[in-house]
Amino acid sequence: MFTVRAPATSANLGSGFDVFGVALEAPADVVRVERAPETTISITGAGSQYIPEDPEQNTVGAVAEALDAPARIRIDKGIRPSSGLGSSAASAAAAAVALNALYDRGLSREELVPIAAEGEALVSGEAHADNVAPSLLGGFTIATDDGVTQVDASIPLVACLPETSVSTRDARGVVPKAAALEDVVDTVGHAATLTVGMTRDDPDLVGTGMSDEIVTPERSALIDGYDAVREAALEAGATGVTVSGAGPGVLAVCHEPDRRAIAGAMIDAFDAAGIESRAYQTAVGEGARLYRDGT
Numbered sequence: 001m002f003t004v005r006a007p008a009t010s011a012n013l014g015s016g017f018d019v020f021g022v023a024l025e026a027p028a029d030v031v032r033v034e035r036a037p038e039t040t041i042s043i044t045g046a047g048s049q050y051i052p053e054d055p056e057q058n059t060v061g062a063v064a065e066a067l068d069a070p071a072r073i074r075i076d077k078g079i080r081p082s083s084g085l086g087s088s089a090a091s092a093a094a095a096a097v098a099l100n101a102l103y104d105r106g107l108s109r110e111e112l113v114p115i116a117a118e119g120e121a122l123v124s125g126e127a128h129a130d131n132v133a134p135s136l137l138g139g140f141t142i143a144t145d146d147g148v149t150q151v152d153a154s155i156p157l158v159a160c161l162p163e164t165s166v167s168t169r170d171a172r173g174v175v176p177k178a179a180a181l182e183d184v185v186d187t188v189g190h191a192a193t194l195t196v197g198m199t200r201d202d203p204d205l206v207g208t209g210m211s212d213e214i215v216t217p218e219r220s221a222l223i224d225g226y227d228a229v230r231e232a233a234l235e236a237g238a239t240g241v242t243v244s245g246a247g248p249g250v251l252a253v254c255h256e257p258d259r260r261a262i263a264g265a266m267i268d269a270f271d272a273a274g275i276e277s278r279a280y281q282t283a284v285g286e287g288a289r290l291y292r293d294g295t
């Protein structure tokens with residue numbers, strides 16, 4: 001039997017749509033697997049009542065199928081689904097690591113990225129790897145058709161989740177099919193700035209580099225209270241604020257001493273808009289961790 005804790009992730013980071021992602025120190029999903037003649041899934045924890053246990057409809061079922069690794073799979077959800085923190089991806093990443101060990105498949109974490117991304121194809125319509133890559137590898141990841149580039153990073157973050165939900169599939173429907181060249185030029189500049197910021201552990205560069213005029217304006221319009229929450233976080237000291245994944249979570253980058261005040265300001269701003277929320281005071285963290293027999 002193997003147990004894996006796989007972290008929540010925040011994808012896109014504004015300027016890196018479908019490419020950038022970071023692992024968060026918290027929250028996380030925990031997945032336990034044992035060999036079985038056919039795959040069964042049971043789920044407890046945050047939002048578990050909304051997640052199908054049918055292997056054909058669950059991201060971990062897609063991973064078990066892709067690895068030809070039938071198992072009794074138990075998922076303890078720490079990450080609420082449809083909140084923009086890579087909930088479906090974390091389960092898939094955890095299952096990929098656990099089943100790879102259970103069946104001794106010998107695949108590297110990089111080789112598990114496209115396998116875990118099969119779960120994303122199941123729920124969002126496309127096998128985007130920007131959540132599963134950081135959940136598997138940790139740190140900051142750049143996922144492209146050429147593969148995944150990863151760097152460890154130490155950047156304080158606040159992820160504020162309103163008590164509303166947006167499905168990634170729906171939020172992908174509002175992404176523009178084309179963009180003006182000047183917006184593409186700006187986005188390339190911001191993405192490059194963000195990448196350098198991650199390599200230097202520099203929250204100012206990362207915050208500046210999250211700016212994006214192509215996808216984020218369309219996505220943020222789906223989130224009630226977004227503009228006020230963004231403004232409140234910036235006033236409290238955030239160096240950058242954007243939609244986390246497909247939303248409705250909102251991600252703020254900051255210096256560590258400002259993190260608590262930013263979390264409070266974001267919750268208050270959602271509250272003023274009549275929306276309850278919770279904020280994770282977190283940071284870029286490590287990837288999925290494997291435990292054998294409860295170790």
Ligand SMILES: Nc1ncnc2c1ncn2[C@@H]1O[C@H](COP(=O)(O)OP(=O)(O)O)[C@@H](O)[C@H]1O
Pocket residue numbers: 050051052057058059060075080081082083084085086087088089091092123124166167168169245
């Ligand atoms: N293991 C899983 N964990 C979370 N959600 C899952 C899982 N398997 C299937 N789903 C479905 O995926 C959808 C959530 O995925 P998505 O919209 O991409 O949001 P998230 O950012 O939370 O991953 C929900 O419809 C949920 O029922």
Ligand SMILES: N[C@@H](CCOP(=O)(O)O)C(=O)O
Pocket residue numbers: 009011012017018019083084085086087128130131168171172244245246247
């Ligand atoms: N690149 C994807 C990321 C979706 O992240 P999630 O955490 O909302 O599942 C997108 O923006 O559609």
